[in-house]
Amino acid sequence: MPRTSRKRSTLANRAIVASAALLLGGGGLVAVNVYASAGEGDSNRSAPRSQNAGRSVSTIDCPDVATQDQLANVPDAARSEVDRNLALIDSQITEAYKRFADEKAQIERDPRFAENAILNPLKDKRAATLERIALSIGRVAERPRGLEGLAPCTLRGGNSPGEGGQGQNGGQGDGQGNGQGNGQNGGQDPGQDGGQDPGQDGGQGNGQNGGQGDGQDGDGQNGGGQAGNGPETSDFVDITTVQPNVRKARTARGGSKGTFTTDCGVNEAGKFNSDNVIVAPGVSNGAHHMHDYVGNQANDAFATDDSLAAGETSCRNQGDKSTYYWPVLRLQNGQEEADANADGGGKEGNVGEIQTPSQVTLTFAGNPKSKVTAMPRFLRIITGDAKAFTNGDANANASWSCTGFEDRQLKDKYPICPEGSQVVRSFAFQSCWDGQNADSANHRTHVAFADQNGRCQNGFKAIPQLQQRVVYDVPPGPGFAVDSFPEQLHKPITDHGDFINVFDDNLMKKVVNCINGGRTCR
DSSP: OOOSSOOOOSHHHHHHHHTTEEEOGGGOEEETTSOOOTTOOOOOSSSOOOOOOEEEEEEEEOOOGGGSGGGTTOOHHHHHHHHHHHHHHHHHHHHHHHHHHHTHHHHHHOHHHHIIIIIHHHHHHHHHHHHHHHHHHHTTSOOOSSGGGGOOOEEEEESOTTOOOOOOOOOTTTOOTTOOSSSOOTTSTTOOOOOOOOOOOOOOOSOOOTTOTTOBOTTSOBOTTOOOOOOOGGGEEEGGGSOOOOOOOOOOTTOOOOEEEEOOOSOTTOOEESOOTTTSTTOTTOSSSOEEEEEBSOOSTTOOHHHHHHSOBOSSSTTBOOEEEEEOEEEOSSOOOTTTTSTTTGGGTOOSEEOOOSEEEEEEEOOSSSOOOOOOTTOEEEEEOTTHHHHOSTTOOOEEEETTOTTSOBSSSEEEOOTTOOEEEEEEOOOEEOSSOSOOTTSSTTEEOOOTTSOOOTTOEEOOEEEEEEEEOOOSSSOEEEOOOGGGTTOGGGOEEEEEOOBOHHHHHHHHHHHHTTOEEO
């Protein structure tokens, strides 16, 4: 999608957004230009957190079908039909969320309305789609059992409107520190969240923008036509109040401590789409949010291994035609982007100016306990979970920080960086491979994270670990967010990254030799 607007990082622009923030005693910060939702909580099933919302409800919460055990081993003959139906389920939730947002006032007056007008029709649609998934698998293998139990969805709520929250705990229990065990690999440079404990003010007013231009946000400010589905002020934390929490695993004798860095630019050409060729191949707008792309320029929903191999690349080394993509980050300053009325953009609550990164660093690193082996060509890896707000954080792998403070990593908060510091997103991808498959039915089981000691388990082999670092020059304070599925409310924990390896054989051999030889290569 061509860009019609560009990132503005002038001092004047910084002043506009910074003037929308009022610093309070003790380092608190309230922003008038952040989407605020009186009904937004910040809880999930697997890691309880304090909530901000109350009698109002914040979002639609549905079981994630794609991550269920019944779909861990979908036969190849059924894979394409299953993928199409999984994408349809995402579209059904998106449509239901739009209805929910439009009718939120009536839902709060009459909860039965939500049941009859939103949840029951959604359940019926999901049930029919789940039956098609079961039938498609049953034609070539044993029919999966229990999928019908995933049809019902619920509405998520919180505490009373206008009440202050109890303070957010950034995750002492689920912060990873050295990053192993819950899907994090913090033994590498990007460093994963070891938990943060600066209490946040979850207080919201009882006004709600619900997606209309004349709505009021929870801080009593005019919504200005913003989407109204997050984030809220309690999703941000002053990075200077976070304690250092990054630890690195020591490289043992026999480990591999070299690195290979590939330079693929910062998406200067403005390649965006709302497809996801890994999770929803062959489905337009399969992501329901916009992605930034560097590397391969042939990537869309219909890309194949052959078209990727033949595609152009933005990488300086033309032997790297890999594709690297992640949700765009937008500045929520009331300015429209080219996709303001498009699928994946404004139609699905993703509004504001897309920000071009100031820097993108793509580094492949070694394993602290062993040598690495070559990645197979067309290996697909997704890291993080685009639905972590409703799924829980078992697969979450987002890491947020600021330049000059990267020994402090946040998992479920956006950072407020001091003047002169820039926002940093980083991912340490899975670095263990099953030795056989370039992908799997749930796009996860063919790769894994090393354990807390840096070792690959279950017969998996260590491969070069992609460490992705994306830096943004955005105004200090709240006022930015990553794109998300509408019902995920732009929560920072939903951030994620995707990678398809399209290195040629000679370059991959160089990568492995550099890493195993302890050298620093480009």
